[in-house]
Amino acid sequence: MDVPTEDRDKGICGVPLANRDVKETNKRTALHIHGQFYGGAQPALLAHVAHDAELLKDMLDAIDTQVCQELPLVYHMLYAAQRYLRVPFRRDTTFSIPEPPDVYCNGNGDDPVSVASRLWEREYAHHVNMIIMNRHTHEHCGTCLHGQRGKTGCRLCCPFGHDTASTILRELIIPAAIPNNQQEATEGPPAPLTAQGNSSNSTLKPNHNSNEQHHQQQQHSNIPGLSHTESAAEPTHKELLVTNQADRRKLLATRLAAKGLQRGLHPPSDGRCLYNAIVDQLINIQRLPQADDDVPIHNGYQLREAVQNWMVSYRNTKLHGDVTVEDATIF
């Protein structure tokens, strides 16, 4: 920046004073930058005004004009619906950013300039929300647990907790193989598997002469996602291990099926919930013929457009019905 500070234009973070960053690639060679930017509401300035309610409000209002960490509910639902229907996400980078009108007016008037400006704002906001929905909806995965920060939570700072019921590898053991004096101890959170997939508990010595246990082993071996592995140290020791990601998915499906649920989203049991209405409508969309040429919607692109248009029309609809904490986990 060779322009004097007083002559610099104000950006989204205020008047830029300085910035520094470094370009990097991650393990999948995706380019990204790490950097610091100095300008606008710097931490020192925030600290100086934090004790004054009026100044603090002004400062936060200024920040809120540029930063938003909310996504309208319909986009959360659209994201969920896309996953539910296995519709591929669009390639956002190939869609052009909507261009503003030649003359922009930030107002509520009925003149053509104001109307055109508002139309562009809606189109632009939709474009932005679609990108956030497709590319910035975080779901916990293996990388969240890497490094020091991953030991205490999501290292990507996503605030909601990990779903320990379905995303953590568990050591699965045959109940009858557990000695009586250890059964109580193993009812708590199970010990995680090591990187090689070996059990961290080497004291289990199942009695393979027992017909009852053999019968139970046969039953467990029929469960998808479970496999018997031979331990090199103990050739006669058989364990039930969740061996890989695909098996984990099968195991999850089995567990959900046992509960009478399908893999994927679990619609709230409350029939008045807007979510249920949306899922019903999605099914109807799949069955509806197109108006112009009577050809049914048959591909993901057309279905996504139809779903998107329908859901955006519910932009201002309030979610009603009693949504419990358990129901909220669908998102």
Added chain:
Amino acid sequence: MLAMRLSHPYTGPNTFPATCPDEYLQALHGQGFAEQVQGEFDCSEQTLQELALANPVAGALAFDALIENVRTNLF
């Protein structure tokens, strides 16, 4: 999209990659393999991944242009 265009050799001012034909954009916007292959343009996921792998300089140039654009117009 810029990286993909930079990955192809220049053939003339009125042809791809100097211009972006509608057929090319349709192939890029396609959701399945059948939609991602339009005429001479193959924008299937495998082809794009191979293209990016074979042209890392194009990807770096496109990323640099993006970052400079953000610095200049947003910050």
